[in-house]
Amino acid sequence: MCADTPEHPDYKDTLNLPRTQFPMRAGLPTREPEWLARWERIGVYHRLRDKSAGRESFVLHDGPPYANGHLHIGHALNKVLKDFVVRSQQMMGRDSRYVPGWDCHGLPIEWKIEEQYRAKGKNKDDVPVVELRQECRKFAEGWIDVQREEFKRLGVTGNWDDPYLTMDFEAEAVIAEEFMKFVMNGSLYQGSKPVMWSVVEKTALAEAEVEYHEHQSHTIWVKFPVVKALHGPSPIEEADDFVGFGSDLLVEQLEAAQVVIWTTTPWTIPQNRAVCFNPALSYGLYRVTEAADDNWAKVDDTFLLADRLAEEVMAQARVAKFERVREVSADELERITCAHPFRGLEGANGEWDFDVPMLPGDHVTDDTGTGFVHTAPSHGADDYVIGQKFGLPMTYNVLEDGSYRADLPFFGGALIFDHKGKEKDANKRVIDKLVEAGSLIARGRLKHSYPHSWRSKAPLIFRNTPQWFAAIDKPLDDGMDSYGKTIRERALASIDRLVKWTPQTGRNRLHSMIEARPDWVLSRQRAWGVPLTCFVRKGAKPDDADFLLRDPKVNARIAEAFRVEGADAWYEKGAKERFLGADHDPAEWEQVFDILDVWFDSGSTHAFVLRDRADGATDGIADLYLEGTDQHRGWFHSSMLQACGTKGRAPYKGVLTHGFTLDEKGMKMSKSLGNTVAPEEVIRQYGADILRLWVAQSDYTADLRIGPEILKGTADSYRRLRNTMRFLLGSLADWDEGERVTPSEMPELERWVLHRLAELDVLVREGYAKYDFQGVFQALFQFATVDLSAFYFDIRKDALYCDAADSLRRRASRTVLDLLFHRLTTWLAPILVFTMEDVWLDRFPGEESSVHLVDFPETPTDWRDEPLAAKWKRIRAARRVVTGALELKRQDKVIGASLEAAPLLQIADPETAAAVRSVDMADLCITSALTVIEAEPQADAFRLEDPAIGVVFEKADGQKCQRCWKILPDVGTHAHPGVCGRCDAALG
Structure with missing residues (x-):
């Protein structure tokens, strides 16, 4: 604008420009603690x-x-x-x-x-x-x-x-x-079951305390000799075309065979009490026909294997050639009795001189292994279930530190894992004894997912111990x-x-x-x-009716003491006598610790x-x-x-x-990888509101990614939203309730904004009610940046700045801005707690003031106006074509600002043309003039997706108003020099 002279006066001071102390830069890291202190103070x-x-x-x-x-x-x-x-x-x-x-x-x-x-x-x-x-x-x-x-x-x-x-x-x-x-x-009982046990921490762990990591385990293929195969009908014998074997021969075949199992926990073999098979799988009897002299699997050895796994097992056993002798039915398998691999060994002292039954189990598969599962009821979940079903005995060979009981033959004192979780000698000693006994056909190593303690990170074992269960x-x-x-x-x-x-x-x-x-x-x-907090009768068994003391008076004494002294009271000297009181003889009861x-x-x-x-x-x-x-x-x-x-x-x-938090590449965060994002680092750089905004922008139902680039994008979204709020505050400077305009008095554009607010009110409340924070924020962000900043604010800047202060249009716009303020600040307050407090206090300062002390304002349902919304959908579609055409002219340096244009808008659809004609389209498109013609767009017209709407560019005719900068023919013809008629009236 020219220097202020009588011919070219400077009208800047006559404009109603935005005024606010609300800063462009948030300064969240330093300012947020002040709001925290304030909230605590009030x-x-x-x-x-x-x-x-x-x-x-x-x-x-x-x-x-x-x-x-x-x-x-x-x-x-x-x-x-x-x-x-x-x-x-x-x-x-x-x-x-x-x-x-x-x-x-x-x-x-x-x-x-x-x-x-x-x-x-x-x-x-x-x-x-x-x-x-x-x-x-x-x-x-x-x-x-x-x-x-x-x-x-x-x-x-x-x-x-x-x-x-x-x-x-x-x-x-x-x-x-x-x-x-x-x-x-x-519901409380004491039982002996295998539980996840940490030898490092010397305690049982709950499933939630277990995590899985890659671990290298020993793998062994072990022979269980068949010692008995009872007579009975065989599907092979009953087949019409079967010739050549009688029952005695079939039994002899099986009694000369060996059931082969596969396991990744060799240390559990001394605790074996059964072998399981699945009646739904196909099994066969296999004979080794060619193998090296030094091979563990010898020529003429016969093995019982699942058909699907036989070839793989023989390959692991380095068997050159083998043959399938015949099918073995589930009925035959169930009549087999095996011996433990350590049965009869010198020095075993009869420890393993028991029969090993073959038992059916649905948990057995032919995906890997041999189709037979070694079963140690004291050291596996499925094993325990089978043991309970068929009455197998439990063993107590493994102590709390992961060592074998000292008197266990061959393995006494052997350690599975040490106090740091490192593998020790138990697996090796068991494998060596199996080799010595001639009970292995193969061995190897396997990397697989294995349970570890989430605290010590040490591998766990399944261990049978007396525990208390619900x-x-x-x-x-x-x-x-x-x-x-x-x-x-x-x-x-x-x-x-x-x-x-x-x-x-x-x-x-x-x-x-x-x-x-x-x-x-x-x-x-x-x-x-x-x-x-319970007592058990000395000498009683867990199944005895009087094993547990059930006395409400004892319970009451315990609870009363805990309320005064805490649970430490249980461990104080004389606690048993104190809690049992005179009602029970302390010599008859043991306190559980x-x-x-x-x-x-x-x-x-x-x-x-x-x-x-x-x-x-x-x-x-x-x-x-x-x-x-x-x-x-x-x-x-x-x-x-x-x-x-x-x-x-x-x-x-x-x-x-x-979900869980991942880095930007979707990788699990790890200090060793250096890809962790600490909350205090984000707060130190950006402020807590940026971290909160990242949460709101994310789909929390899935795993969430976070990292430097993602946070930069979040901060950019924040700045755009902050600028929207800053415009609101600046445009509401010196607001007075006397300016308020009722919806019925408002121009259509303002009533369209009210319609959008009514829509959003439902969406926001429903979204928050169903915890859809991402949906709420996306809707509000889209509204603030697209509907408001890029559309409504962009259009109404002219009226807010240049109209007379008391004009209906300006008052209507300010009324809408006030309604927007109250809704946006409160709707966003649960997410951006610090920023919305900053916005609120800029307008309503005071020690007792806080956006967090108010509710979402009620929004009248009669603000909803679907016909008006449908009409303005057409108007906005036409506006997008105009702004698109002007942007090209700006890029080509034909014009510098949209006010230099007076485009021709050609619309073929009568309803759209009527809608556009009913409003001041030049005002909506921020041009100095605009002509609407109901006609098919000419061939060289600019179009977007709708071919029925076209724009022909024309420059505005007239002079530039020195106050509002529109180019109009009447500029210079009014009392105030260099202004248009609207500005002349505003100047008075």
Whole structure:
């Protein structure tokens, strides 16, 4: 614009330009802590509780993270998703409460204390158990404080002043009470079963504590000699065309044969008690016809093998040639008895002088191996089931440190894995003895997926030990049978009848796990946790009716002591006498010192958080549990089992699961790979709102990728959205309620925006209600950047800046901007907690002001106007053709700005032409003039996807208005020099 002279005045100060202190640059890393301090100072969370009294309750129950170490990106994802839920439910009119919590007991913390002891040269076993437990408690307390601040830094709201801790005395008392309900209802029993056992940590592990890594194992093909094959009808004998063998010969053939098994755990061979086959598979008798002299498989050896695997087995055994002698039926196999490979060996002292039966089992396949499965009931899940079905004896050869009992012939003291998880001599000694006995035909090595402890990362073994179990198929006579008599029945019924799953696939996963799971192993052989508060009668057997003490008065004394002193009371001197009281002779009872599986702790949280706290759930049942997909076998699972045992149903109405976090290439994050993304690093560079926005932009139902490039894209989206909010604030400067215009007085463009708001109100509420945060944000982002910034704001800048301050059009636009402000800030507040507070306070400053203290505003349904929306869909389609044509002219340097144009718009469709004619299309297209003709577009017209709409470019005629910059014929003909008629009127 020219210098200010009488001929060329500067009208800049006469424009209503945006005015705001809201900065372009967010400065989130430095400013976010100020808002956190402010929210704490004014008590936003507790003020909401006061405000929400009497509202419908909504409780998201926090799955407790473990109090051990700094947060990783998965923690951030989980807590931010929870915060989206809590805040959105609150702003939709609920009393949305959130009590954060921590899991405090268990092996990881105890392991850390042991490491500290080892570093000081101390032996954990020499430390009094109460002293060790106090060290563990102190360790957990330290990390709770660290993690609490890290969670709060993410902008997560909740009752941080009063979280729940599984190690609080009240919590320990309730956990013990919940356990004692299992004692009283008869579901608790002591049994001897194979469980996942860590020789490093010397304890049983739950499935959720197990992870799988590649491991190299020994593989051996072992011969079990047939010692007996009873007579009986054979399908071969009964065949019409069978000639040549009588029953005696058939039996002789089998009794000269050997059943071959394959295993990757040679150390389990001394514990073998049977060999399993599958009656549905095809088996044969195979004879070696050619082999090297030094081969383990000799000429004329006969082996029983699955037909599909025979060739592979012979190849492993380096057999040059072999023949199939005949088919062997399932009936024949079932009548076979074998000998153990170590039977009769000198020095065995009769240890293995027993018969090894052939037993049918559906778990046997012919995918790999030999078609026969070596069965050690004390060291495998399937093996145990077979053992129970057919009455096989259990063995107790392997001790807690992974060594064989000292008096086991040949192998006494042999070690499977040492205290660091390294393989020792057990496998080698067993293999060497098999070679010496002539019982091997092949051996090798195999890399495969193998169970490891998720804490020590050491490989595990299946080990038979006396453990305490909750029977999930035992009918409970507790009067809570609305969903079934047994824990399993109640859990499966709850899954289908009571719980809403997000996504629905979560239902299938948990259902299949609970449908197939064994009884729950409740006991752990450690020190840091809630003990199994029960007593057993000395000398009694687990099956005896009086084995377990069931006395409500004893239970009450235990719970009372725990509430005052914590679970340490169980370990104090004289505890047995104190709890048994005068009712029972202490000499007749033994105190159990195993601790509860920590999953029982966290599974019990519904009792001391939802049921017992004033800010829990009114019915003791959470509206939502929200965790990662791994919790189908973890917290969702244990909570379901625990609650079905103590309250007869699931403790939750809804379950939401999210995926895991991966790097940008879809790789699992690993410190060794250097591809981890720490939450504090993202916050330090971008701010927590960018991390929250990444969560909102992601599909949490699948695994989520994050990395530098993804975060750059997230930050760019944030800047675009921030600019939209900045325009709103600037254009609403000095807003006065007296400006407000009713919808009926508004131009169509404003009423179209109201229609879009009414549409979005439904979408936002429904989206938040079904936890579709990605859908909510995408809809709002699209609206803000496309419908508003690129369309409505772009068009209305002229009216906002240049119209007279009190013009109807400008007041209508400002009214709409005010309505937009209240909806966008609140709709986005659950996601961008810091930024929307910044936006809100820019307009409504004050110590007591906060966007998080308000609800989503009600949006009138009569703003919806479908005919108007359909009309404006046509108008916008025509506008896109005009702007596309002008962009080409801009690129070709024909024009510098769209106001230099006065295009000709040719429209063949009468309805579209009428719609376009009914509005000021030049104003909508930001041109100085525009002519609409109802006609087929001429051949050289610019088109987009619709051939019925075309644009012919023409330059605007007239002079440039020095105030609004439109080029119009009337410029210079008014009282104020160099302006158009509209600007002249605005100037007065």
